[in-house]
Amino acid sequence: MKTRLYNARLLTMDNGTEVTEGEIWIDGDTITYAGSDVPDIEASGPQFDVVRDCGRNVLMPSFKDAHTHSAMTGMRSYADDMPLWEWLSTKIFPLEAKLEAKDIYEFTKLAVLEYLAGGVTAVFDMYSYPDETASACREMGIRYVGCCDINKFGPNIDEVGKRYERLNKNDGFSSYFIGFHAEYTCTKELLAELSAIAAEYKSPVFTHNSETEKEVRECWERHNMSPTQLFESLDMFRYGGGGYHCVYLDDEDIEIFKAHDLTVVTNPGSNTKLASGIAPVTRYLKEGINVAIGTDGPSSNNSLDMFREMFLVTGLAKLHDMDAAAAVPSEVLKMATVNGSRCMGLNDCDVLAPGKKADIIMIDMHQPNMQPINNIADNIVYSGSRANVKMTMCAGSILYEDGVFIGQDAEKIYDSANSIMAKYRE
Amino acid sequence: MKTRLYNARLLTMDNGTEVTEGEIWIDGDTITYAGSDVPDIEASGPQFDVVRDCGRNVLMPSFKDAHTHSAMTGMRSYADDMPLWEWLSTKIFPLEAKLEAKDIYEFTKLAVLEYLAGGVTAVFDMYSYPDETASACREMGIRYVGCCDINKFGPNIDEVGKRYERLNKNDGFSSYFIGFHAEYTCTKELLAELSAIAAEYKSPVFTHNSETEKEVRECWERHNMSPTQLFESLDMFRYGGGGYHCVYLDDEDIEIFKAHDLTVVTNPGSNTKLASGIAPVTRYLKEGINVAIGTDGPSSNNSLDMFREMFLVTGLAKLHDMDAAAAVPSEVLKMATVNGSRCMGLNDCDVLAPGKKADIIMIDMHQPNMQPINNIADNIVYSGSRANVKMTMCAGSILYEDGVFIGQDAEKIYDSANSIMAKYRE
Numbered sequence: 001m002k003t004r005l006y007n008a009r010l011l012t013m014d015n016g017t018e019v020t021e022g023e024i025w026i027d028g029d030t031i032t033y034a035g036s037d038v039p040d041i042e043a044s045g046p047q048f049d050v051v052r053d054c055g056r057n058v059l060m061p062s063f064k065d066a067h068t069h070s071a072m073t074g075m076r077s078y079a080d081d082m083p084l085w086e087w088l089s090t091k092i093f094p095l096e097a098k099l100e101a102k103d104i105y106e107f108t109k110l111a112v113l114e115y116l117a118g119g120v121t122a123v124f125d126m127y128s129y130p131d132e133t134a135s136a137c138r139e140m141g142i143r144y145v146g147c148c149d150i151n152k153f154g155p156n157i158d159e160v161g162k163r164y165e166r167l168n169k170n171d172g173f174s175s176y177f178i179g180f181h182a183e184y185t186c187t188k189e190l191l192a193e194l195s196a197i198a199a200e201y202k203s204p205v206f207t208h209n210s211e212t213e214k215e216v217r218e219c220w221e222r223h224n225m226s227p228t229q230l231f232e233s234l235d236m237f238r239y240g241g242g243g244y245h246c247v248y249l250d251d252e253d254i255e256i257f258k259a260h261d262l263t264v265v266t267n268p269g270s271n272t273k274l275a276s277g278i279a280p281v282t283r284y285l286k287e288g289i290n291v292a293i294g295t296d297g298p299s300s301n302n303s304l305d306m307f308r309e310m311f312l313v314t315g316l317a318k319l320h321d322m323d324a325a326a327a328v329p330s331e332v333l334k335m336a337t338v339n340g341s342r343c344m345g346l347n348d349c350d351v352l353a354p355g356k357k358a359d360i361i362m363i364d365m366h367q368p369n370m371q372p373i374n375n376i377a378d379n380i381v382y383s384g385s386r387a388n389v390k391m392t393m394c395a396g397s398i399l400y401e402d403g404v405f406i407g408q409d410a411e412k413i414y415d416s417a418n419s420i421m422a423k424y425r426e
Numbered sequence: 427m428k429t430r431l432y433n434a435r436l437l438t439m440d441n442g443t444e445v446t447e448g449e450i451w452i453d454g455d456t457i458t459y460a461g462s463d464v465p466d467i468e469a470s471g472p473q474f475d476v477v478r479d480c481g482r483n484v485l486m487p488s489f490k491d492a493h494t495h496s497a498m499t500g501m502r503s504y505a506d507d508m509p510l511w512e513w514l515s516t517k518i519f520p521l522e523a524k525l526e527a528k529d530i531y532e533f534t535k536l537a538v539l540e541y542l543a544g545g546v547t548a549v550f551d552m553y554s555y556p557d558e559t560a561s562a563c564r565e566m567g568i569r570y571v572g573c574c575d576i577n578k579f580g581p582n583i584d585e586v587g588k589r590y591e592r593l594n595k596n597d598g599f600s601s602y603f604i605g606f607h608a609e610y611t612c613t614k615e616l617l618a619e620l621s622a623i624a625a626e627y628k629s630p631v632f633t634h635n636s637e638t639e640k641e642v643r644e645c646w647e648r649h650n651m652s653p654t655q656l657f658e659s660l661d662m663f664r665y666g667g668g669g670y671h672c673v674y675l676d677d678e679d680i681e682i683f684k685a686h687d688l689t690v691v692t693n694p695g696s697n698t699k700l701a702s703g704i705a706p707v708t709r710y711l712k713e714g715i716n717v718a719i720g721t722d723g724p725s726s727n728n729s730l731d732m733f734r735e736m737f738l739v740t741g742l743a744k745l746h747d748m749d750a751a752a753a754v755p756s757e758v759l760k761m762a763t764v765n766g767s768r769c770m771g772l773n774d775c776d777v778l779a780p781g782k783k784a785d786i787i788m789i790d791m792h793q794p795n796m797q798p799i800n801n802i803a804d805n806i807v808y809s810g811s812r813a814n815v816k817m818t819m820c821a822g823s824i825l826y827e828d829g830v831f832i833g834q835d836a837e838k839i840y841d842s843a844n845s846i847m848a849k850y851r852e
Contacts, residue, residue, distance in 0.1 A: 076798065077808060083751075114795050324507055368543060371844070375503040375506070382729065383729035385729070385813060417798040
């Protein structure tokens with residue numbers, strides 16, 4: 001299938017946040033042309049199956065949600081206004097114990113609707129029943145990158161390698177990394193076994209890392225080192241990886257991140273709502289660390305909205321540093337697209353250029369919050385909203401357009417989620 | 427004109443955040459019925475001119491933006507990533523000096539589109555050329571509450587009383603309070619003159635107050651007291667009023683706020699983007715102070731989005747207090763509706779009940795970020811977005827519905843704003 005998106009403003013992310021007028025051509029799942037020096041259509045002779053006049057709206061790479069627990073949509077607004085550990089142990093873990101594989105599949109479908117409406121086409125997901133999450137993503141057309149969530153309560157360590165082999169499909173829609181829930185839910189022995197598995201598969205390793213002060217303090221009490229230092233002592237980062245949250249990395253942790261080229265995935269919405277703290281994002285950027293952005297799960301955030309996250313990344317950086325110039329929009333947009341792709345192993349989904357995958361969103365400039373047009377990157381980060389996502393395309397297929405989920409029965413998905421929660425809610 | 431909105435979930439804000447199933451009837455600009463014990467339509471015999479099946483979406487009071495500079499839409503994304511004083515003195519004041527009355531009118535029209543798309547029907551606005559702002563609001567159907575912006579550069583003090591008399595129309599669409607820009611742009615003599623005018627008109631007094639540490643420190647250096655204490659020493663709050671921002675009130679300031687029943691209008695988006703700091707909102711609430719929410723102007727925010735402000739109010743309170751239970755959604759929703767109405771003198775626009783003005787929004791629950799429905803107030807504050815505003819009504823008139831601005835040519839308004847800025851931008 002060949003697609004032409006013309007009369008657009010292109011924010012390719014291939015050249016900072018420069019915006020040019022032009023168009024994009026797509027063949028199958030791949031961009032074949034992106035620019036303003038448009039080839040002669042008659043002469044080059046492509047027969048387009050899909051053509052869109054973009055009305056001078058912006059085309060840019062889709063967002064990559066680099067840390068999420070998609071299936072937690074079910075628990076959105078189920079338990080709010082509680083700190084992390086109390087929230088997990090008294091509300092979330094007991095409810096999660098009741099969830100079955102088919103619930104995870106349904107809740108993930110709800111999440112995918114939200115991703116599409118917000119311009120997200122790839123998710124770095126950590127949760128139980130990863131096969132169900134991967135299936136829901138695949139069926140609905142977005143890219144699933146899984147991370148193992150093992151901890152001392154399960155699954156069995158033998159399952160890790162099986163998942164790794166089963167979910168790494170090399171088709172761009174399902175991949176899987178070695179990982180674990182967090183230091184505070186794993187024994188040192190379990191972490192050592194995981195390190196060996198990561199070495200065997202040459203996999204990067206990701207985990208929740210230094211999300212709260214309590215976590216770091218208790219790790220020091222248990223192991224006389226920080227979580228990052230503990231993982232390093234077990235040689236877990238031989239093939240890279242990174243940490244989710246990373247609110248409280250110390251100088252030595254930062255050196256370890258740099259030495260192994262690890263990614264910090266920042267989750268400002270969740271860190272705010274759970275009162276975990278503000279990550280020192282500008283410090284990480286200054287140190288040259290790859291910083292990506294994740295929403296975290298929709299029970300701790302409670303939305304899967306990369307626009308809100310982008311504003312929070314820059315806003316909280318400004319407050320943390322007390323510097324209004326901290327974390328400028330060009331950096332934030334790169335985190336939400338290019339840097340996310342990089343840590344998720346989606347190296348051909350990062351920018352809009354020939355040869356890259358056609359993972360593209362259209363930003364509606366014909367809405368009052370995007371006018372006047374003084375600076376498009378600033379508009380997107382500082383005044384943009386998921387209401388501005390006019391179209392979401394993954395691998396060349398338009399999955400969402402003008403409020404409509406193509407080929408999906410959204411009401412049926414909402415009904416399923418409500419029915420499941422009606423059964424489990426106290 | 428009689429309107430019936432049926433098959434709705436009602437979040438009237440008249441009884442905490444309780445939600446009931448029911449409907450609302452409107453006659454002219456006033457609610458005549460709101461509830462679930464619906465009168466017999468045949469027997470009570472009203473002829474409805476407008477009828478909407480709300481599809482079990484939520485009807486709630488519209489938002490009141492309690493501090494804004496609407497006409498600064500023109501300067502959205504014009505000068506970002508700068509601290510308050512540098513931003514004002516090097517970029518904003520020089521550009522504002524070029525603006526003419528007709529520019530203010532056009533920029534305000536753009537702002538009103540954004541308010542309507544985000545569910546705002548009343549604005550507490552401080553800016554030059556208030557007559558133009560009031561006219562744009564009136565023509566487009568929303569309520570203007572102005573606050574005098576006098577400072578040592580203008581306007582002439584004689585103009586204050588004239589504006590007060592001219593803009594207080596007693597028709598619910600245009601009112602005006604005595605006020606001034608800020609301590610740091612006014613002489614003590616000017617403030618004393620304003621105090622006398624406020625006494626003469628028995629007007630509340632509002633101003634930017636303790637927005638930054640710099641402002642408070644320099645006020646102490648100049649006057650050996652805080653801004654609030656200076657204003658109190660000049661007896662400015664005889665008839666109440668309040669402060670915008672209030673990031674740095676001290677204990678004595680708080681006592682003054684309590685003694686005069688002053689309102690704190692918090693502006694978390696702007697305080698974040700300009701790196702001004704985090705207001706201690708839960709302290710103010712605990713002290714019984716009326717706390718309302720404002721977006722501030724779209725050049726320092728950069729959007730006029732009360733959903734983003736609501737998330738920031740609770741999120742920043744949680745971070746400030748390091749307490750995930752701080753500023754719960756029921757409190758935040760009250761700030762954005764009831765408390766805003768109160769400080770703006772719009773006492774009949776606060777809740778959905780018979781006799782109150784029909785200033786109503788419909789929240790679309792048929793979007794993935796609002797599903798499942800575990801808790802509606804939490805959904806609105808924690809995962810809601812301006813994309814969920816399906817309908818905005820002010821004084822019984824539907825002004826925005828399903829993305830359409832009723833009776834407005836939005837493209838023409840965008841074009842005007844762009845043309846004006848093209849002329850002034852360097």
